[in-house]
Amino acid sequence: xxxxxxxxxxxxxxxxxxxxxxxxxxxxxxxxxxxxxxxxxxxxxxxxxxxxxxxxxxxxxxxxxxxxxxxxxxxxxxxxxxxxxxxxxxxxxxxxxxxxxxxxxxxxxxxxxxxxxxxxxxxxxxxxxxxxxxxxxxxxxxxxxxxxxxxxxxxxxxxxxxxxxxxxxxxxxxxxxxxxxxxxxxxxxxxxxxxxxxxxxxxxxxxxxxxxxxxxxxxxxxxxxxxxxxxxxxxxxxxxxxxxxxxxxxxxxxxxxxxxxxxxxxxxxxxxxxxxxxxxxxxxxxxxxxxxxxxxxxxxxxxxxxx
Numbered sequence: 001x002x003x004x005x006x007x008x009x010x011x012x013x014x015x016x017x018x019x020x021x022x023x024x025x026x027x028x029x030x031x032x033x034x035x036x037x038x039x040x041x042x043x044x045x046x047x048x049x050x051x052x053x054x055x056x057x058x059x060x061x062x063x064x065x066x067x068x069x070x071x072x073x074x075x076x077x078x079x080x081x082x083x084x085x086x087x088x089x090x091x092x093x094x095x096x097x098x099x100x101x102x103x104x105x106x107x108x109x110x111x112x113x114x115x116x117x118x119x120x121x122x123x124x125x126x127x128x129x130x131x132x133x134x135x136x137x138x139x140x141x142x143x144x145x146x147x148x149x150x151x152x153x154x155x156x157x158x159x160x161x162x163x164x165x166x167x168x169x170x171x172x173x174x175x176x177x178x179x180x181x182x183x184x185x186x187x188x189x190x191x192x193x194x195x196x197x198x199x200x201x202x203x204x205x206x207x208x209x210x211x212x213x214x215x216x217x218x219x220x221x222x223x224x225x226x227x228x229x230x231x232x233x234x235x236x237x238x239x240x241x242x243x244x245x246x247x248x249x250x251x252x253x254x255x256x257x258x259x260x261x262x263x264x265x266x267x268x269x270x271x272x273x274x275x276x277x278x279x280x281x282x283x284x285x286x287x288x289x290x291x292x293x294x295x296x297x298x299x300x301x302x303x304x305x306x307x
Contacts (some may be wrong), residue, residue, distance in 0.1 A: 014089070027263070028129050035245070044076025044079070044168055045074050045076060045077060045166050045170075046075045046076070046120065046121070046159060046164040046166050047120070048117075048164075048170075049120075049124060049238070050120060051119055051121070051163060052190075053117075053118040053119050053120025054117065054161075054198070055070060055071045055072075055239050056070060057071065057115040057116060057117045057155070057172055058116040058125055059113070060115075061108075061116075062247055066245060067246065067247035068246075069190065069246070070263050071117055071157075071239075072172065072173055072191075072193075072194045072239065072260070073154065073171035073173050073189060073266075073267065074099075074169065074170055074171065074173070074264060075093075075171070075267045075268075075269060076266055076267060076268040076269075078268050079267070079269040080269065080271050082271060082290075083096050083228070083270075084168075084169065084245065086158070086295045087088075090278070091224075091271050091278070093169065095224050095226055096141055096223075096226075097222075097229055099221035099222055099223035099226070099228055100200045100221055101135055101136070101200055102133065102135060102153075102154075103132065103142065103147035104132060104143065105132075105133060106133075106141070106143045106144035107147075110131065111292070114127040114131065114256060115127070115128055115155055115172065115190070116128070116188055117157055117172070118169065119161065119164065119170055120159075120163075120164055121160065121162070121163055121164035121166075122161035122162040122163035122164065123160075126157060127262040128155035128156060128157060128172075131155050132155075132157065133147065134146050135149070135295045139223075141182075149178050150175075150181070150183065150186075151176065152173070152174075152175050152176075152193050153173070153174065153175075154173035154193065154194050156169055156170060157169075157170045158170075167218050173187050174190045175192050175193040175196065184251055185252050186252075186255050187251060188208065188252065188254050189248075189252055190252060190259060191208050191260065192208060192263050193195070194263075194265050195208045195226055196266075196298045198217060198265055199231060201217070201218075201219040201221060202219035202266075203219055204234075205222070211261070211263055212263075213236035213263070214234065214235075215232075215263075216232060216233045216234070218232065220272065225273075225275030225278070226278075227271070228269050228270065228271060229270045230268065230269045230270075231267070232265055232266065232267050233266045234263045234264070234265055235263065235265075235266055236262055237262075239262050240260070240261035241258055242258050243260075246259040246260055250269075275285040
């Protein structure tokens with residue numbers, strides 16, 4: 001009789017566990033799936049300057065020495081967890097960048113000097129994770145064209161150190177000249193490099209000269225069956241509005257703008273649609289089935305008959 005009662009109460013619990021799933025739209029992981037060790041501020045990143053870090057990269061072989069480039073974009077850690085995974089599968093970061101017409105370097109070969117940045121996360125100054133280039137709408141070989149002819153590109157780092165493990169993606173974007181001109185940066189190229197990426201998100205021209213703190217935009221992009229909804233907010237106070245100490249400051253400032261305008265674009269990315277056969281989506285969002293409770297009830301009756 002004791003066995004029967006244990007079985008009875010166990011089976012009573014199973015339907016409630018089955019129905020406790022929150023059947024949300026398939027927009028990626030909820031925060032429940034984040035690693036417990038991550039500490040995410042409301043903005044979706046930790047300010048590197050609060051722990052001795054910087055929003056300026058360290059560049060080798062500059063003239064004069066010691067020049068820097070701005071980290072002028074962040075993908076917020078409040079984005080869907082799948083988007084923050086540095087991979088193409090499952091709607092990851094590389095697939096998201098493909099939706100913006102950006103991809104890894106030509107044939108996987110890195111060109112040019114690496115840059116470092118200290119994100120204040122306890123790792124110190126680290127080399128860029130990789131350089132991602134505009135692919136001219138050719139996801140296979142388009143970045144080879146960018147390497148030769150110039151265009152938009154960015155370097156990125158992940159804030160995942162022992163003291164600030166947010167998972168946010170920090171990006172240093174700029175628009176470069178052709179290789180025949182040593183990949184210098186075009187006039188206003190740091191601000192434009194950032195805003196062309198935002199423009200790819202919105203499908204519109206971003207008015208660089210008119211941007212202010214809290215300027216905001218949104219848009220939807222897609223690649224490989226995944227659709228992404230991105231909201232963008234410009235933040236001031238993280239970078240200075242200056243040309244002093246900025247790399248290529250002999251060519252980048254314009255008559256009415258410094259080399260950098262002091263704004264950082266904060267992106268929050270959500271997966272708004274997944275391929276129907278995406279295993280991750282099926283795992284995270286199992287459909288409710290009306291027959292589950294009757295089946296469990298029948299199993300209960302059978303179990304009683306077996307004892």
